[in-house]
């Protein structure tokens with residue numbers, strides 16, 4: 001693949017089961033991306049370096065997933081002006097409510113676009129990244145229209161089991 005356009009990062013390898021759904025969507029749309037474990041809490045220096053070099057490395061946005069005290073998306077957003085898309089990962093004790101609130105309740109001035117808890121949020125964050133890139137890429141825009149068309153057709157074809 002070409003130089004990565006999207007960074008997909010997460011606080012721990014244990015987040016991969018959720019975050020792989022973002023990677024899967026980017027694969028489907030043939031969007032180049034990189035995946036890394038970066039933690040604001042456990043690898044703060046690496047987190048700063050990742051955010052500070054993101055623009056010069058050619059990234060256009062960063063999808064950041066974390067669970068529990070999920071400060072990673074907000075801290076990445078604090079150190080880069082790239083759009084940051086936050087994915088709350090389901091946590092063991094509080095089922096991801098803690099992750100969601102940690103990501104969504106940013107102070108004014110440092111936004112993080114926050115998605116739903118878990119797999120659907122990871123998929124939608126990637127679809128949102130695709131939509132942002134598609135603004136300047138007509139081929140990608142066409143793929144997005146096709147994706148919606150296929151989705152609409154598959155929902156229209158849904159049947160329900162009898163009683």
Ligand SMILES: Nc1c(C(=O)O)ncn1[C@@H]1O[C@H](COP(=O)(O)O)[C@@H](O)[C@H]1O
Pocket residue numbers: 010011012013014015038039040041042065066067068069070071072073089
């Ligand atoms: N929320 C964060 C951050 C951070 O925000 O910097 N770093 C790791 N974590 C989260 O800790 C959870 C448990 O991690 P482990 O499974 O490694 O114990 C993960 O969901 C991770 O995202």
